[in-house]
Amino acid sequence: MPRTVAERADVIPVLAEIFREHGFEGASLAIIGERTGLGKGSLYHFFPGGKEEMATVVLAEIGAWFEANIYRPLRETAEPRTAVGAMFRSVSAYFYSGRRICLVGSFALDNVRDRFADQIRSYFTAWKASLTDALRRIGHNEPEARDLAEEAVLGIQGALVLARALGDPLVFERAMQRMEQRLIA
Amino acid sequence: MPRTVAERADVIPVLAEIFREHGFEGASLAIIGERTGLGKGSLYHFFPGGKEEMATVVLAEIGAWFEANIYRPLRETAEPRTAVGAMFRSVSAYFYSGRRICLVGSFALDNVRDRFADQIRSYFTAWKASLTDALRRIGHNEPEARDLAEEAVLGIQGALVLARALGDPLVFERAMQRMEQRLIA
DNA sequence: GTCTATATGGAGATAGAC
């Protein structure tokens, strides 16, 4: 008999976490079944396209979350200096101060990069663009704003790599501090 | 009959490139056999420990290369300003201006991170330490040197992630320029 | 040292009962 009646939406955050921890190929259906509490039947009922569809949906949800919580505020908040500070706080919370990796960044380095190339590119393009916009409004000129935005976006990814490699979240926190200083000063 | 008589040392750079392109799990023995021109028999003759041993050996060779070509020059070159400039040129060449990813960084984000944790940590620890040393000798005070070194090491990793995600090597080249400026100025 | 053949396991995915 059925364990419980699940909703597809409830499963997505769990999938995201599994992909972060195990990568795309490492996230076996066995693990996914265990963590979601769903059998293969239910999984394929929700995601007829299998793992590939699961990852696509997860990436879409991540993109939507960043759009709502990071990119839009950067573009639309009246006080851009505040918005940039808020971005660093949101990012720090989102990545658990460097204890959690960026799924999009890890996919970019992974074997699966080509399969999800469009979603990966959009994520970073939108981030760069919205941050550039805020920096422009803070008072930086156009090329300077673009440079600083690129540096910050890449710095966040690098901080996640290094913090994970060294097993030291402080690496991430220090990088956030430095970048915020540089952008807002 | 045997195809050719190979040496283990010749195989290692090929393995490194395969792991970079496909990741650890994605690098199947089929691919490895194809690219090295070796059958499974030869592969297991050279690496009785299988793929895990292959990756360990590859990481060791990468570590040795960086020690000889990056870390030692940073520590020992009489003119540290020159050494830092040389580091950026070597790194840029090594990563093909951002077209090639860092195997160690990609492993750090991957499912296999725990299996190779020691080698991953050493790679970044040694890089940070040797760069800090050079910056110290350039004239930065201790905490400043440490901060700048950490920022540069992490910036290189982030630049590789973003360049790959956007399919744009210029992202990498710009990041190298900015960092060199900041470190040497 | 290299090859081919094979063992064995686990992967993703499907079928159909309930």
Added chain:
DNA sequence: GTCTATCTCCATATAGAC
């Protein structure tokens, strides 16, 4: 919607001839 049983494929690894 959920389950179990099953299919097929390809993974790593081994054995033993040459």
